[in-house]
Amino acid sequence: MTNDRLASWLDRSGLSRGELARRVKAKALLWNEPHVATSTTRVRFWIEGQIPRQPLPDIIAAVFSDHFGYRVTTYDLGLGEGAGAERALVYNSSYAATVEVVADLGRADVDRRNFLAGVPFAALAGIGPSRDWLMNTLDQSPEPGPRVRLEDVTAVKNMFGEFQKMDVLQGGGSGRLILAEYMNQHVYPLLHRTYSDDVRRALCEAAAEQTYLLGWMAYDNGEHGVAQRYLIQSLRLAEESGNAALGSHVLAGMADQATLLGDPAEGRRLTQAGRLGLTHANSPACLADLWCLEARALALLGDKIAAARAVVESEKAYANARLDEEPEWAAFIDPAYLHGEHANTFRDLGDAASADEHARRSIDHARSQKRARRGAMSQAALAVSHLQRNDLEAAYAAGVRTLNLTQQVRSSRAIEAVHDLQRRMRPFGSHRLVADFNERTRELTAAA
Template sequence: MIMNREPNRALAAAMAQAGVSNKGLARRVRDVARRRGAHVGTTHVAVQRWLDGSGIQPQTAAFLAEALSEKLKQRFTPADLGLPGPAASVSALGTSYVASLPEALSVMEGLTRLRPEDHVSDELLLPEGEVNSAVLSWLVSRPDGLTAPETLPQRVTMRDVAALRIAAGMFMHLDFRFGGGHGHRPLRHYFREDVLPLLNARYSDRVGKALFTAAAEVSQLLAWTAYDTGNHALADRYLIATLRLTQVVDDRMMGARILTNMSHQANYLGQVSRAVRLARASVEGGRGRSTPRAMALFSAHEARALSTAGDVSGATRAMHEAERHFEHADSAEDPDWLAYMDEAELAGEFCHCFRDLKRGREALRFAERAVELTDPKYARTLGFCRIVLAQSQLLKGDLEAAVTTAGSAVDGGDALQSSRFQRYVTDFQRSVARHEGSVVVRQFNEKVRDAMAELDEE
């Protein structure tokens, strides 16, 4: 406990602005703690001690900051109030679909204090019940509405929103080209220092809607880049926190996209039933509120999950739905974040489906099409498609062609910075391990070792 005998003027000023008494603030702190599953015995006497400069437990300081944030509809951290805060831990942040906007912004601020290389244990993944509760809360939610007080000094303009969208595009390009690890650190700093202050400023309804939509685009990139680095516990929490942000202005299409990302991650981790449920929630949650191109994306990921589950009829139906939606893709204006969902992307999703269904001929056809059409600027996507093409060639019994194709994926280099792509390569190596006596397989394994060694030296 840190002692400070100087009066806490920052806390006094915030209480005066909120118009709360010592007793009133104590009651609010107890209420916040109760919602968080904790118990504190805060009284008006304790509040006076804090005002006089006495110490406070870090967890109680976090509850106090949250209580004032809710009262003023303006985000406060313990540091803003001259108080110590709790140590950042992925197991203690962003673990629920929180009730209020100040809570949601506080969760996001806390998550941006964490590095993707920390807390990587899959034991810290959110439990099934918590994920299901968050999805249900989103599906039945009503928008929070925009209530930024006019007394706040900073006013957000559409120029600020435009800057956010340009930044989101730049970080998305970095992610596609070099993998999530390359841009996650500057992205989380950008979100904490530039995006969150705008969300706590004042704005008109028109600007506010555009602002929160753009902020969710940046936030989902934080989730995706954490996922791509292999920190699934952190990605889990970013995804839930971003899903909560989409509720503020009822952005159902972005929310459905987040559910698709959650399904994608669950599928990758082998959580097949969770992946199927999340994908179906995405399709249902986006229906009637999303463009045909977006619905094609959501249906394609339902097909991916069902293919992993071995549900041939369900996966075939979902792929047909994706195709039907994509036929009308040019009939509506799409958000910029959806620009990557083109014919190449759809072919890439389908080749994954047919590979998992062990249908080599169709997998080969769609994989060849995906490799042919994918823009090289999407280096990671191209790497994925080449590995799936190699696996499809292997299904057809052509070992030499498969190894040559996989080698071209490794030669691309940039995709290797993605932990997900590295696993694709490892999976391919495992599939050809029974041919380890083959010259081409030995040469491929040596190529992978050299490429990874070179990556470690960078």
């Protein structure tokens, strides 16, 4: 059956079959796919209905997208669903290919959310990226790149703080699509036209920061497959920028996600890679975060002594942090965050007294900053510490505060903290407080 869609797009483009073949071959080389061969005859076969194997459909779509100046998908061209989501799991050695992948991921996120929402989290996908980032960070030899104005980079960096504040105060589900649209319209296009090496590094750093934030917001919103792909591409952009601390920060996010999704061993390994990367950079706040997340992983692995030691190392590192010397992306790494995560560590270790202490300190800081998400998660940890001491009434009171704060944000992590608390109340059976909490949870879930 003739592929009328492809024929129509080719006719609109004004390109000959031979020119399309040449552009596809050139794009394949940019994507580090030198084995791809094409010709006028192959283009004729495509128009006659033959669907080529990947990565050709994605490469063809990228050629048309470049030509028209807006996204053209494999679906638009009658070539089926693309493999862009899977390519975003790859840490590509080619900078040009990385630019294409992250831009395509962003466009798919905005344009075809139903398709991208179904992509799975790949359990072992972090192994290669973390290894390659670490090797290249410890032996950095960047190549010169194309040019962009410093004013463009400054504008991007100025926007980062606003989006990060939106995430911290309102939850990842609140502004993620707004950030994705901003990245597609204003940031990813710049990656195609960078110029001097210094500006290129600055632009990659700014793009890595915001791509990480996109991934983190997706993670907080429960979109783990999407989050993973953004984080891997953010790690690659961080390498291109030469900012080792930023790369370590991205690895911290990947570690947090791996641990949350049930692989604390992988989470621990990622934190260790991040700490090793910091031998070439100085960010006590990032180091504190990495130790904090390693403690979380160790607690789930059942290593009580090592987990407690990691908490101490986290606190020692943070004692050396100077907020005015830390990058803007580290602003959230503060007592509200760290004590909240330490509370979860001691909760998982069954140390109710220590969990209680850290949870209360986190709650106090979060309240003063009006951080509902962090407050909700720390209230949940406090509630669990009460349950571990068989104090259902105190747990219920903290649980209600968790529910009230969770209603103020759009965060699947906060909702999961509520559900976790609900599961931990089950041993108390049909007690009226358990029944009331379950009913309140149902109302929250229905509203969400």
